[in-house]
Every structure is written in structure tokens, then in C-alpha cells.
Amino acid sequence: MKGTMAQPPRNQDSFLYGLNMPFIEELFQAYRQNPQSVSQDWQQFFQSLGPIIPGEDDHPPLRSKRLNTVSTHVAGQEPALAHQVTQEMLDSLRALMMIRTYRVRGHLIANLDPLGLERRNSHPEVDPAHYKFGPDDYDRPIFIDNVLGFEWATLRQILERLRSTYCNTVGVEFMHIQDPDQKAWIQEQVENTKPAERITDIERHKILSDLIRAESFERFLHVRFAGEKRFGLEGGESLIPAIEAILNKAAHQNINSIVFGMAHRGRLNILAHILEKPLHTIFAQFHHAENTPDLVYGSGDVKYHIGFSGNRHVAGQFMHLSVTSNPSHLEAINPVVLGKVRAKQSHSRDQEHNQTIALLIHGDAAFSGQGLAAETLELSGLKGYQTGGTIHFIINNQIGFTTSPPHSRSSPYSSDIAKAIQAPIFHVNGDDPEAVVWVAKLATEFRHRFAQDVVVDMVCYRRYGHNEIDEPSFTQPKMYKAIANHSTTRQIYTQKMVGKGLITEEEVKAIAGEYEAQLKQEYDHAMQAHGDTPEKEDWLNGVWSGVKYHKYPEEDEDTQTITGVSIEMLKEIGLKNLKIPEGFTIHPRIARQLELKRQNIKAGKDIDWATGEALAIGSLLLENNPVRLSGQDCSRGTFSQRHAVWVDQETEDKHVPLNHLKNGQALFQVVDSPLAEASVLGFEYGYSLASPHTLVMWEAQFGDFANGAQVIIDQFVASGEVKWLRLSGLVILLPHGYEGQGPEHTSGRLERFLQLCAESNMRVANCTTPANFFHILRRQIRGDTRKPLIVMTPKSLLRHPKAVSCLSDMGPQTSFQLVIPDPVITKAQRVILCSGKVYYELWEERDKQNIQNIAIIRLEQYYPFPHAKLLEVLRPFKEAEVIWCQEEPMNMGAWTFLDRRLEKVLHELGAKQTRPHYIGRPAAAATATGVLSRHIIEQQRLIGQALVKL
Ligand SMILES: Cc1ncc(C[n+]2csc(CCOP(=O)(O)OP(=O)(O)O)c2C)c(N)n1
Ligand SMILES: [Mg+2]
Numbered sequence: 001m002k003g004t005m006a007q008p009p010r011n012q013d014s015f016l017y018g019l020n021m022p023f024i025e026e027l028f029q030a031y032r033q034n035p036q037s038v039s040q041d042w043q044q045f046f047q048s049l050g051p052i053i054p055g056e057d058d059h060p061p062l063r064s065k066r067l068n069t070v071s072t073h074v075a076g077q078e079p080a081l082a083h084q085v086t087q088e089m090l091d092s093l094r095a096l097m098m099i100r101t102y103r104v105r106g107h108l109i110a111n112l113d114p115l116g117l118e119r120r121n122s123h124p125e126v127d128p129a130h131y132k133f134g135p136d137d138y139d140r141p142i143f144i145d146n147v148l149g150f151e152w153a154t155l156r157q158i159l160e161r162l163r164s165t166y167c168n169t170v171g172v173e174f175m176h177i178q179d180p181d182q183k184a185w186i187q188e189q190v191e192n193t194k195p196a197e198r199i200t201d202i203e204r205h206k207i208l209s210d211l212i213r214a215e216s217f218e219r220f221l222h223v224r225f226a227g228e229k230r231f232g233l234e235g236g237e238s239l240i241p242a243i244e245a246i247l248n249k250a251a252h253q254n255i256n257s258i259v260f261g262m263a264h265r266g267r268l269n270i271l272a273h274i275l276e277k278p279l280h281t282i283f284a285q286f287h288h289a290e291n292t293p294d295l296v297y298g299s300g301d302v303k304y305h306i307g308f309s310g311n312r313h314v315a316g317q318f319m320h321l322s323v324t325s326n327p328s329h330l331e332a333i334n335p336v337v338l339g340k341v342r343a344k345q346s347h348s349r350d351q352e353h354n355q356t357i358a359l360l361i362h363g364d365a366a367f368s369g370q371g372l373a374a375e376t377l378e379l380s381g382l383k384g385y386q387t388g389g390t391i392h393f394i395i396n397n398q399i400g401f402t403t404s405p406p407h408s409r410s411s412p413y414s415s416d417i418a419k420a421i422q423a424p425i426f427h428v429n430g431d432d433p434e435a436v437v438w439v440a441k442l443a444t445e446f447r448h449r450f451a452q453d454v455v456v457d458m459v460c461y462r463r464y465g466h467n468e469i470d471e472p473s474f475t476q477p478k479m480y481k482a483i484a485n486h487s488t489t490r491q492i493y494t495q496k497m498v499g500k501g502l503i504t505e506e507e508v509k510a511i512a513g514e515y516e517a518q519l520k521q522e523y524d525h526a527m528q529a530h531g532d533t534p535e536k537e538d539w540l541n542g543v544w545s546g547v548k549y550h551k552y553p554e555e556d557e558d559t560q561t562i563t564g565v566s567i568e569m570l571k572e573i574g575l576k577n578l579k580i581p582e583g584f585t586i587h588p589r590i591a592r593q594l595e596l597k598r599q600n601i602k603a604g605k606d607i608d609w610a611t612g613e614a615l616a617i618g619s620l621l622l623e624n625n626p627v628r629l630s631g632q633d634c635s636r637g638t639f640s641q642r643h644a645v646w647v648d649q650e651t652e653d654k655h656v657p658l659n660h661l662k663n664g665q666a667l668f669q670v671v672d673s674p675l676a677e678a679s680v681l682g683f684e685y686g687y688s689l690a691s692p693h694t695l696v697m698w699e700a701q702f703g704d705f706a707n708g709a710q711v712i713i714d715q716f717v718a719s720g721e722v723k724w725l726r727l728s729g730l731v732i733l734l735p736h737g738y739e740g741q742g743p744e745h746t747s748g749r750l751e752r753f754l755q756l757c758a759e760s761n762m763r764v765a766n767c768t769t770p771a772n773f774f775h776i777l778r779r780q781i782r783g784d785t786r787k788p789l790i791v792m793t794p795k796s797l798l799r800h801p802k803a804v805s806c807l808s809d810m811g812p813q814t815s816f817q818l819v820i821p822d823p824v825i826t827k828a829q830r831v832i833l834c835s836g837k838v839y840y841e842l843w844e845e846r847d848k849q850n851i852q853n854i855a856i857i858r859l860e861q862y863y864p865f866p867h868a869k870l871l872e873v874l875r876p877f878k879e880a881e882v883i884w885c886q887e888e889p890m891n892m893g894a895w896t897f898l899d900r901r902l903e904k905v906l907h908e909l910g911a912k913q914t915r916p917h918y919i920g921r922p923a924a925a926a927t928a929t930g931v932l933s934r935h936i937i938e939q940q941r942l943i944g945q946a947l948v949k950l
Helices: 018-033 040-048 060-075 079-109 155-166 180-192 201-224 239-252 267-273 279-291 333-347 364-369 371-379 416-421 433-450 477-484 489-499 505-528 567-576 588-603 609-622 678-690 703-717 720-724 750-755 770-782 838-849 867-877 895-909 932-946
Strands: 141-147 150-154 170-173 257-261 308-314 317-323 356-363 390-396 425-429 454-459 627-631 668-672 695-699 731-735 763-765 789-793 830-834 854-859 861-863 881-889 917-921
Touching (some): 079 155, 150 155, 155 180, 170 180, 201 279, 201 505, 239 267, 239 308, 239 356, 239 390, 239 433, 267 317, 279 505, 333 356, 333 371, 333 678, 333 703, 356 364, 364 390, 364 416, 371 416, 371 678, 390 433, 567 588, 567 609, 609 627, 609 770, 627 678, 678 695, 678 703, 695 770, 703 731, 703 750, 750 763, 750 895, 770 789, 838 854, 838 881, 838 932, 861 895, 881 895, 881 932, 895 917, 917 932
Parallel strands (some): 356 390, 390 454, 627 668, 627 695, 763 789, 830 854, 881 917
Antiparallel strands (some): 141 150, 170 425, 308 317, 763 861
16 A cells, blocks of 8 residues: 555544554554655654654564554544544555545446356455444545535445445546546546436437447348358447447547547448448449459458448538448557558647547457557557557457457456556456447547546447357357346346437338338348449549559569669759768768768769668658658668768767758658557558558568568568559568578578569569669659569678678669670670679689689579560570579578579570579578578578589
């Protein structure tokens, strides 16, 4: 117990008396350890007892004796008065302690479960007996100093108020919040909003009509499309009035755009009733999409994954609402939605995060189970990722597929992970839609005031199995018996409304009848119409207009995008990027590097990798394209190569030179990310979805760690376009290369990306020159379409004296080179095809041995595979032996991807040898050895084999 919990002693002379001794002892204990931990009055009082005696703590009897002596002495002077005042004081103290405990623990005995299966009616700490109140104490007035709105109240009154506030159909968790304003605001709202002020009669009618629509819609689908999976909302229908309430409140806060992320459960209901997707379109998708595959672009996706967006009129203003398409992988959509929101906020210069917000709807099992949910929550307060607070809504149907909560999580609540970021959590009984709507409004207001995440945990149930064809009583027989006997939320609420005289049964029937007639009419429309299913409306509109969608054939990419810029511009960017502002104390080692780079820029040569990158970024900024780069430690760069942000050595002020090129330029956001992969990559992917003219890049610390984000790579980056018709120009930078740093600091797992390549879904490259890197980055924005780009980036090459370019390689009329021919050898008996860093090792060794008859040709982009370009470059070498040389083991790297593709090229060429030989490490389970000496031997061996004399 902390001294601050108790009220200060009002009358030192009379309150020290028998019963409160343990309490005072506890306070004294706290005071001994840290005098500041108790209030000033207590501090004074304990000081008055004399100095602390060393060792006294080890002798409680001694300490008690001392306190007792004082109390008896003081109290003994006026025993009757002392007793009375002490009793009052104690009542107050205990009552206040109990009130506080209800604020902390009241939710534990709240009436949250509509099925009543898990209700706990008691908890030792909320029992008055815990505070030594006995049966005779209930009707004595207690002074509680305006807490709960009472000056004086009896224990009975206090308990009644506490139970209706904290243990009814809302259980609120907020006492973990450290910000006093946030805590006080919630307390004020919860304790002092009178029930009548929570909800109006107009809202009650709206709730009922929303429930009628939500329920009728599911029932209609259930009957008309029996046996079809739809992951219905039955049991959780209060979601619809709650989201309506959020929209309404948000509209009053002038929010004009909400991005939704959600899973399967209740999605069609949300699309129909919240986004107002035409009902006949939804029905048509059930009907035609299955029968008419041609109507679906790309691979298509199941209906409970598909997104939708549109404008809606809410409370007198237009709101843009969009539900983001998502994969089955639960919670993976979270960071993607936040990235989209952040991009939209950047576009509308919504720095206060007050125009666009995120609303994430979760399942209970997924929210506690999926690490990505926790990772995403951690982004909420970070400068580079914050979006002004997300509203989280958990459809807590107390089950995940067939798994009950005790097997789902160790934490008491599904929502507990949100406490890590101090989000308030409103648990609410889904069968009390008024309470659900009220907390939804509170949550929306909280977000608006404090720009923080907030959680509504709606405890409800799932009327059917996991999907409608699943049998739930195999695994939860008791629960499903209870559900079978349980009235629907709409029935319960109708009774309530009728009971209050707010509506008649007939009126309710009429509303339902009208809506059912509408459903039927829309259904008939859908059954008659043909061919109107694909949702083309929001495809490449808005910020996407002007971007083209054309599928490149897999082997023939348009590489003619001119990405070079004028030499003057390159020099200007180059020099301004090195300019130290006046009064800025730069680290001396950086200053030396800058000087060297300055000379190179002026000379127009020896441009290193980081400079090539900076020139690409700077030139885009000057062309009015913002650039965003995030990743672990990316502002300095894992290899201390980038220094995109300088830190003043005296003040720690930051300077981003590329943001000082010229007035009115676009912004370079360079963000050091948290130590997470999936959430950060998901966020950047989301950003790229909403910002086609921003170069959005994510950099892994080492490429090896990218597989921590595999779900984002597989489910979004590689397949988002074909599943959902959503383009992304995201760039993934993966430091890669065999340099003896062990199995987890070596490989960006090129093979994984290459295996994902098809239908020209993305670009995969490993460039060898700063100029080519410059071009490939610029092509992401200057090209007329958008494809994700995966680049294996260098480590040692960052400082390799030969891995440099001239400014003229980036100058006018230059563009990305898919294949780089051998710069010197034009006639050869052997051609080594390779990619990335190994090129420089081969070149050095060839030079050393003065070999003249082996050409080394660099493949700079793997996919789309540059078939035509290779044909052209290999033409002079028809008679030569062809090998593919890679550093990676045979089962990794590009070999399996290239083997047959190269064969096809050689065959078409009419080459003497049509199958390339493989030179590289033998197949291996781990990417690389952890033993440096072994690495060196392996590396020498493969270089030697490739260059073995002919
Ligand atoms: C990452 C992931 N793992 C497993 C699944 C398979 N799966 C689909 S729904 C589901 C249960 C989800 O439970 P909950 O989050 O409580 O949502 P509910 O279906 O109850 O609404 C599971 C395990 C999945 N979709 N995604
Ligand atoms: Mg569930």
C-alpha cells in the first residue's frame, strides 16, 4: 500500500487507535523506505515520532510498541471523542480504499457474459469485509468528500453506486494508465455520467433498427445461401450499432475518413450496413462469382477477405470509409491499415491526426494470440508511425474456432496486451447494446482527446459454428446448449424498448418487414443481373489516377524508363547533401567522409553506394516525390554507411541534409524503426498502398531478418495485386552477401523471393553498381506502373573501391541496366554469369591471374527475367562454355530459378552449350558457416572453380 492512497490524518490527536494500527504500520513501512511515498501530513506525523531507529524494521514488536505508546498516550487524553473521530476516520479511509479497489477490480465481477457461463460474483478485494466493514456498518453515514458525487453516503449507497458503475454490463480497465488527465477523464465519464445522459431515445431507436438490419441480413444469407461460408455476426450484432455510433461521433469530430481493418467475422454485415455496399452486389458475389470465374481479375479472393470503399453521409458530412482487403492470416492487416492511415494523413497534411483514423476489428482469440497484434500496438506512440490513436473493437465471442479461452491465452482477458501501451479497455456485454454504444462513444471521444489507442472488448457469443457449416457442439456442448436457449440481442432489446413504451411490437415488425422486403428485392435484382460483379470503381482512382496497370509479360519488362537526371542536378544534390549547417557540430569522422565525398562529387566520379542512393532520393524529392525509409537503425545505416541524419555532437540536434535541398521540395522521412519486422514492413506496405507517388522503402537490419516478416511478404507484397487489385511500389532493401558473418548475417534468402515470382507480381534484383541502384530506385516512381521491388543490397561493397560509379552513369538518357556486359572482354571461351558481390571477387581474381578468355556478365535483375537482354548480351559468346556462379548454396540463391530460364536463352541463341554449369556452394541446410576460416576456404574454392584455366 502506498501512503498516497490514504487520506492524510486530519486530527493527529485522535485517530491513532487500535484497529487502524496495521494500516498505520504499513504506511510507516512505506515511509521508512521512502518518506516521499506518503503524503506530507503523514510525513510530518512520522517525523513527530522521532528519528528512525536503525534495525527497528527488523523488530516489528519494537516499532509497534513505539507507535502504540504514542497512540495510547495521545488517545488516552480524551477517550470518548478519540474513539468517535477515529471511527469516522477509519470509515472514510476504508471506504475510499474500497472505492479505489472497485475502480481497479470492479470489472472482474461485472456482468459481461451474455451467456452467464463465466460470471464471477465475488472477488475478495471488492468484498466490504476485506475492509473490515461488518454487517452492522451498512447504514452509517460515511464522509467520502465528494467522491462518486457523495459528500456523505452509507456503505449501502456506496456499494450500490460502485456496483452499478463498475460491475454492471460495462467493466472498465483504466487504472493502469499513468497519465493523470486520461485517467481522470475516464473516471469522470464513468462515475459521473448519469445513465440518462449516456444514450438518448433517438439513439435507442437507431440501435434497434441497426440490430434489426444486422440480424435480418444474416438470417437472409443463411436461408438463401444455405451451406455457404460467410462467418456471420450472429451473437455479436451489437457491433453494427456500435460502429454506427463511432461514425457519428467521429463525424462530429470532423473526421472525414476511416480506414477499417477486420477479419472474416461480420465482414459482410459491415460492408452492407456500415459501408453501404449495395446489397445486390453482395448477393451477386455469392451467386455469380462462383460460377463465372472470368469476372474476377487476377486470382481473386474469397468474399470475406475483399475490401470495399465508398463515401457515406454521416451526421451531415461526407465520410470516406474503406475496409482494407486482408488475407486469412489474422491480425496481419493491422499494421497495413495503420500505414495507409499515416499516408493519408501525410497527404492531407493532417499532422494532428484528426481527419483520417484507423478502426481495427479483432477476434478475441486472434488478438491475444497473434504477435503481430502486440507488435502493431507498439507502433502507436512512435513519432514515425503514430496515427493519433486507433480504435480497437474486439468481437469477443469467447471462442476461437473450436478453442475456448483457457486454451487460448494465459492472460485473463483477450485485450490484456493493450495494457502494455496503457490503452483504456472497455469490456462490455454484447447483449446490452446501449452499453456497447455508450462505450463506443467514449472510446471515440477518448481517442479524439488524447490521440491514444483505445479498446472496446465486446463480450458476446457465436450462434453457429466457426462457419455456418461447422458443428460447434462437438467441442463446446454446454456453451451451445446455452446459446440455443438464448434469445437474440434484437429480441432482448425489442422487449426492453417495448417495456419502456418506446415502441410497439407491431412497429418493430413493420421495420423488420420493410427491410426484409428490401433484401428480397435486391436479391432478385442480383439473380437477374449478370456480369456486374467486379468492383472496378475504386481501382486506380483518386491518388492513383495516372498510374497505369499493365501486366508485363514475365520475361520482357519495359526497361526503357529513362531515369537519369542532369549532371548539374546530381552535383547540386550531391553537394547540398554534404553541406554542414552553420553552428552544427558534426562528428569529426563524418566530417572527414564528407570531405572525401565532396571531392568525388566535384570530380563526378568514384561515387559510392550510399551516395548513389542519396542522389536517387534527392532527385525524387526535387521532382516533388516524397521519400520514406524505415527500418532498424536505418537513419545511420546498419553499416554506418548512410548517415541520412546527422547528430550534433554538442546538442544532439538532428539534421537531415536531404531535407535542405531547396524550398518547396518534397519531404524525406527517414525513421529508425522498433526492433520488429512484420509490423514495420506491413506498415510500409500499407503506406505504399495509399501513396503511389512516394518512394516507400523498408530496410532489414540484415536481409536474414526479413523472414520475420514472411507473412507480409507472402500475403501482401507478393500476392496483393493479383488477389485484390491493389498495386504497391514498396521497396525492400535486404543486405545480403557471403562475408563470413555466420548463418544469420549473410542471406536475404533470395530464393524465397524468386520462388514467389509469377505473373510479373514484383521485381527482384541484386545490383552491382551505385548507378544501377540509383536507377532502379528512381524507376519505382518514374515508371508508369507500380510493382514491389526487392533488392539484395551490399555490405562490404559499400566501401569497395571498385564498387563505384561516375555521375555520368546517372546522367541524361541513362536508365537501369538489366544485364551488364563484360566491360573489357568481348571474345571468350567461357562466360561466367553472376550477380552481386561475387562479381568483384571474380573480377579481382581474373585480373590477378591475367585471364583474357573468360567474360563475366552481371545479371542485375532476376525478375522479371531479362530474357531478351540476355540473348543480346550473350550473342557474341555462342561458342563459349556458360556457367552460373553464386556464393549461396545450390538449394539457395538464384540457381534453381535460373537454371531452366538460362537454358531457354542458350537454346534460343543456338549456343554450343545449352545447359549452364553450376559453380557455388553445395546444397546446405544453414545459409552459411559460422566459422570464418571455413568461409574463406569455401569462397576461394568457388572463385577458383569459376576461373579454372581453360
Ligand atoms: C494466423 C492464422 N492462424 C490460423 C488461422 C485459422 N483460423 C481462422 S479463424 C480462426 C479462429 C479465430 O478466432 P477469433 O479470433 O476469436 O475470431 P472468431 O472466428 O471467433 O470471430 C482460426 C484459428 C488464421 N486464419 N490465421
Ligand atoms: Mg472468437
